Amino acid sequence: MRKFSIGYHGKMLFIIVGFAIGVTSLVYSNYLVGKLRDKERHEIHLWSFAVGETVKAASSGNRHQAEILARIIDFSEDIPVIVCDDNLRVIQNRLIDPAVMADPEQLADKLESMRSGGRDPIEIPTAQGSIIRVFYDESPLLKSLQYFPWVQLSVFAVFIGFAFIAFRSSKHSEQNRVWIGMAKETAHQLGTPTSSLLGWLEYLRSQEGVEPFVVDEMNKDLTRLLKVVDRFSKIGATTNLAPRNIYELVAGAVSYFRTRIPKNVTLNFAQCTSEPMQGMVNDALFEWVVENLLKNALDALQGRGAIIVQLSLRDDKWICIDVRDTGKGMPKANFKRIFQPGFTTKTRGWGLGLSLSKRIVEEYHHGRIFVLDSEIDKGTTMRIMVRKL
Incomplete structure (x- = not known):
């Protein structure tokens, strides 16, 4: 039916x-x-x-x-x-x-x-x-009836408000179902070629004359591709959180990008406190968010500049991950708009990266992600906040 x-x-x-x-x-x-x-x-x-x-x-x-x-x-x-x-x-x-x-x-x-x-x-x-x-x-009856239209207006306003909220929620849910369907379909479509690539990689290892360094680098990229498939498959599913060392997760993302950035770009990473930073996170999804911010920062530099990643504590309750770049910056009017699905300032792009990042941080990890600061032609600082254990 x-x-x-x-x-x-x-x-x-x-x-x-x-x-x-x-x-x-x-x-x-x-x-x-x-x-x-x-x-x-x-x-x-x-x-x-x-x-x-x-x-x-x-x-x-x-x-x-x-x-x-x-x-x-x-x-x-x-x-x-x-x-x-x-x-x-x-x-x-x-x-x-x-x-x-x-x-x-x-x-x-x-x-x-x-x-x-x-x-x-x-x-x-x-x-x-x-x-x-x-x-x-x-008469008392007339005085009471004089307020009746205003009561009607109030009830009508509440009705319209609830109708708008329900309509917006329905539209938002429909969009979410579309994104979830796209993510799962992407994971499914990537599954077959990545499995095939694993086989070809093992074949290259067995061949003489192939530089081990080349095979190792290909293995790193293939491992990252498998992570991407895993991340897309987790969108819309129940997310399992576990205690993790936030410093190690961020350091891993920085390490991957450091060998793949232009030579005129520097990428620095520092922890502003010696205290342990344990948080309840999902490894695959949280790394995705950090990598997405690093990629956006790299795009903002346009081949030249610096990216600084810092970890710090706020009020002994929150772990803050700041990703700062020296790129083109953005106007204050875009601080919230960049998290809207479809919004992008790039000539190429779907405008989904930050929208998905916001959902992962706020809905799955109960944290926050926002623009901490930005100035035109001087750079932008993005901040992720997760609760400290």
């Missing part, structure tokens, strides 16, 4: 549809809040009109006026109301905190807050020539 999967365009369509639904819901919710606000204003104005007409028709004095006001206010039980006379003395109130009504300062602040937001008090003339002022506020 064929496994169903959503492609790139399907995922983008899913995010766009989700975005459209979220925006539509947000706009419609805001529209409903506006309609409810208009409805409440209309109701309070009708209520005030009814009060005014009732007061004008009343002929029995303030007692009847108070009774009518109480009944109508009870009818509008969901809208906070304060009814005052000409001198802002409270005649009646509804849904107002008693503590506010008991404190003149809080009451004044409450009347002022009711006046804000375009809610000017409604004035009702009485038969005696005085004016009753009706202050009103938005």
Whole structure:
């Protein structure tokens, strides 16, 4: 049975549809809040009109006026109301905190807050020539609904964030599967010719007149090729770490490169401390990272300059391997970009070396790899950090 999967365009369509639904819901919710606000204003104005007409028709004095006001206010039980006379003395109130009504300062602040937001008090003339002022506020329901669009917006933002993370993670996983597949296929394709070369090397050893030095050097290169095959086969597989002497691993990589660099390039190696440097590493993969940094440094020199490799301790917890060159350097904007798959400044290259190195150091060895320093036309220093045992 064929496994169903959503492609790139399907995922983008899913995010766009989700975005459209979220925006539509947000706009419609805001529209409903506006309609409810208009409805409440209309109701309070009708209520005030009814009060005014009732007061004008009343002929029995303030007692009847108070009774009518109480009944109508009870009818509008969901809208906070304060009814005052000409001198802002409270005649009646509804849904107002008693503590506010008991404190003149809080009451004044409450009347002022009711006046804000375009809610000017409604004035009702009485038969005696005085004016009753009706202050009103938005209902608790309306106030709650005003925050609802923002809650929706927050939920929508979280949804988009998770969708983006999931999409990016899916894309990253897909890329990883491609790199792992390429690495394993490369290891498989290199397996047959390297096995054949081992046979030819033994044949050369048995022949007279062949310089042993030549055979030994060919054996070194073939051994390195076998290491490369082993490294590619380990990509994506469970990585076994073991206690190793970091100095010996780095020294081995330096020794291999020292006999294969141009004559105008110097390669120096030093340990800045006499303390033992043991770390949990995988020999093949860790050497690959060091060799990759040495190769990049050599490319940056363009046939002339120096490479300095130093080992040091930081805070007695981390072993630092610094690979410094006197090459062309790089701008600070590229410090992180050089670890992105496909990024390269070379005319030839896939831009995968540093990306794989970062994965090996950080995911497999739980260490760090980064650009420590770089200056145009003066050189670059790369640093690897692994925990000390």
